[in-house]
Amino acid sequence: MKQYLDLCQRIVDEGIWVDNERTGKKCLTVINADLTYDVAGGEFPLVTTRKSFWKSAIAEMIGYLRGYQSAADFRKLGTKTWDANANENDAWLASPHRLGPDDIGEAYGVVGRGWRTADGSRIDLLRQIMDDLSKGVDNRGEILTFYNPGIFDRACLRPCMYSHHFSLLGDTLYLNSTQRSCDVPLGLNFNMVQVYFLLAIIAQITGKKAGKAYHKIVNAHIYEDQLELMRDVQLKREPFPAPKLIINPEIKTLEDLETWVTLDDFDVEGYQCHEAIKYPFSV
Ligand SMILES: Nc1nc(=O)c2c([nH]1)NC[C@@H]1CN(c3ccc(C(=O)N[C@@H](CCC(=O)O)C(=O)O)cc3)CN21
Numbered sequence: 001m002k003q004y005l006d007l008c009q010r011i012v013d014e015g016i017w018v019d020n021e022r023t024g025k026k027c028l029t030v031i032n033a034d035l036t037y038d039v040a041g042g043e044f045p046l047v048t049t050r051k052s053f054w055k056s057a058i059a060e061m062i063g064y065l066r067g068y069q070s071a072a073d074f075r076k077l078g079t080k081t082w083d084a085n086a087n088e089n090d091a092w093l094a095s096p097h098r099l100g101p102d103d104i105g106e107a108y109g110v111v112g113r114g115w116r117t118a119d120g121s122r123i124d125l126l127r128q129i130m131d132d133l134s135k136g137v138d139n140r141g142e143i144l145t146f147y148n149p150g151i152f153d154r155a156c157l158r159p160c161m162y163s164h165h166f167s168l169l170g171d172t173l174y175l176n177s178t179q180r181s182c183d184v185p186l187g188l189n190f191n192m193v194q195v196y197f198l199l200a201i202i203a204q205i206t207g208k209k210a211g212k213a214y215h216k217i218v219n220a221h222i223y224e225d226q227l228e229l230m231r232d233v234q235l236k237r238e239p240f241p242a243p244k245l246i247i248n249p250e251i252k253t254l255e256d257l258e259t260w261v262t263l264d265d266f267d268v269e270g271y272q273c274h275e276a277i278k279y280p281f282s283v
């Protein structure tokens with residue numbers, strides 16, 4: 001939590017205003033932040049200075065791992081986070097590649113579970129990584145990437161957290177996640193949960209101990225219409241101790257995650273937080 005608040009304060013103190021053409025808004029911006037999550041120690045990086053809808057964040061990540069392409073599937077799982085980008089983004093609404101209402105296009109898990117090769121076949125990157133890790137293999141390239149510049153026009157948005165690189169040291173699993181662009185008040189609140197969750201669940205399924213997760217953020221920003229709430233409300237609050245994330249131990253395979261898992265398989269213990277803050281969302 002401290003590293004999150006330090007980043008927010010750094011943006012307020014040192015950020016530079018940058019015009020963003022896509023949203024038509026200005027963003028107070030810093031470049032580079034490195035966050036670390038102690039998954040072995042069970043320190044769940046949940047924001048406590050406002051109420052965090054952590055289940056929605058986990059649902060988003062499960063949707064990516066399942067390769068979901070429709071905001072309707074994300075909704076069924078328990079998150080509405082893709083509704084606006086799928087249905088209210090003018091450039092995407094005009095795209096010939098959009099399949100219809102709720103389509104987010106070839107983004108995130110669609111890329112990671114079905115990487116397009118030159119000969120037209122597809123590679124399931126996640127399946128390969130899980131098979132390797134389960135056998136204790138780390139080929140120094142266990143990378144789940146969602147980034148394919150050749151097909152950006154087939155998606156409503158380019159992936160923000162676009163690479164998850166797993167590593168084994170003995171039987172301890174590590175994760176390095178990279179994010180190119182970060183809406184710190186809204187997106188990061190979810191992305192921290194997702195990086196922690198991703199290492200915890202992949203370690204559980206592959207039978208490894210979870211170590212640390214390292215989260216690199218390149219462009220970290222606060223939109224102009226979020227600044228006052230962050231500076232004058234959220235940053236004035238005192239954080240509470242970190243809660244614990246509880247994952248159903250019956251989740252043992254990738255198929256479990258793909259088929260029967262719901263948000264009821266996750267819980268947090270000891271979550272004390274300040275009241276909710278509704279930050280504006282930019283499409
Ligand atoms: N501008 C922008 N910021 C983002 O963080 C973001 C995007 N766009 N587009 C793609 C995804 C969608 N994400 C989202 C979308 C909405 C919320 C949001 O509204 N969160 C609220 C309520 C969540 C809920 O009730 O489930 C929050 O208070 O955290 C968060 C992340 C993250 N990403």
Ligand SMILES: O=c1ccn([C@H]2C[C@H](O)[C@@H](COP(=O)(O)O)O2)c(=O)[nH]1
Binds near residue numbers: 181186188191
């Ligand atoms: O997981 C996510 C997804 C998106 N974001 C934010 C970062 C930016 O504010 C927008 C994406 O806009 P681009 O113009 O494509 O950079 O969404 C996030 O923080 N986390």
